[in-house]
Amino acid sequence: MSMNFLELEQVARDWTYEAGEKVKQSLENPIHIESKSNPNDLVTEVDKAIEQFFYEKITQHYPDHLFLGEEGIAEELTSLEGTVWIIDPIDGTMNFVHQKYNFAISVAVYHEGVGMIGIVYDVMSDEMFRAVRDSGAYLNDVELLPVLERPLEESIVGINARWLVEGRNPYQNPLRALVRDLRGTRSYGSAAIELAYVAADRLDGYICVKLSPWDYAAGAVLLEEVGCKISTFQGKRLSMLTPNTVIAGKPQLHKEMISGYVGEEL
């Protein structure tokens, strides 16, 4: 049976809006925060509740689909065979906790390893970035056009300043050189939103030393749909099962950032 991914995207989008309403309602109450692996890796009850919401919807309506989420509600996946939902219930949890603003629900559907649906919903701005493979990408109801290139020295790239200072990061020097050569940098604190901004031409590129699949699975679908590239720093295809370095951008900029700055295997 072949699946209709346009119909499935409509379902996924409806659930995402419903989840967004739940998140907004949760902001009326105090947020209970836990730390994960380190004190700055925050998780809230809301992250868990939203992941649970998607998990229940998916297992109920699509019992043969698989599930990969940031909070680890489902069993760990070892392959991308079949149809897999990859979900970050709240991307930008630090913003969620501190700003109550600038966070996103990220929902992707991969089929036999290929990204078919990408949804990034900036809840508080009510901006719905969405794409179905080979069917166009949209911001709300406006179609996103294939991106126009700019030279590197006129480009603005999303990068977090912490990657320029942290001692254990081997890419410090190439990233500092890149920041020096670009027109500007921005940092919004949500990888999903920043990847969506590249697709929407608000940023020319985005770069991060370490991300997990749920951070970029949906963004990757959006980016490919408008002709942008996303890969590891070495230009390799991103794994959807393990963390990766991530570099995204308009094709020429993506290529130049790799060849001139971060592409060397370290």
Place this chain on the structure above:
Amino acid sequence: MSMNFLELEQVARDWTYEAGEKVKQSLENPIHIESKSNPNDLVTEVDKAIEQFFYEKITQHYPDHLFLGEEGIAEELTSLEGTVWIIDPIDGTMNFVHQKYNFAISVAVYHEGVGMIGIVYDVMSDEMFRAVRDSGAYLNDVELLPVLERPLEESIVGINARWLVEGRNPYQNPLRALVRDLRGTRSYGSAAIELAYVAADRLDGYICVKLSPWDYAAGAVLLEEVGCKISTFQGKRLSMLTPNTVIAGKPQLHKEMISGYVGEEL
């Protein structure tokens, strides 16, 4: 004659909304860009037209008021005596050009050197941050509460990554140390918006190696109204006639960022 600054703020706010409409309309046409002192210091026809709009309104309605604007339409000021409007027609011109998003109109009124009115209007998000000295600060119609302190290691500070890499910036090392110790950093590309975000508790602080008075004149009024501090890196009062280093934040964080990182005279 004593001036009613609450009434004057209402007038300033109406003009700002009117200017915002003009900016939005201008985005329907191609933007003509010039460079100023360096290739990345952009200015557009829109910047100039909006400054001209305010200049004409002010000289017509308040002929005894003085005017200080980024685009230099009025005669240069040598003192802050009397009532002075300090205006940045588009703060975040790079965002305006590249993103058509995330830029602000910044309008301040100073009286005998004291900041009385501060307005920062994020045009595309329709967020109006506004304050009248001793009469409270507001985001749209919601009053901004006095800010709550967080420890430095749990704080998020607005800082542009370029200040961590540029050779001619003497604060590189203290700023890198600060970024290492904070919970996180953000960069939105508009000083006026980032200062308003500190006042609205979306950021705990903001730091920039060089800004001009029109970038921070309105933000300073907002910040002081919610109990935040803003000064030079050495903790001195900001000049409204010359460029300055600028550090802003919740009082304890502001103090610690100065004493522990950037306060030394270089």
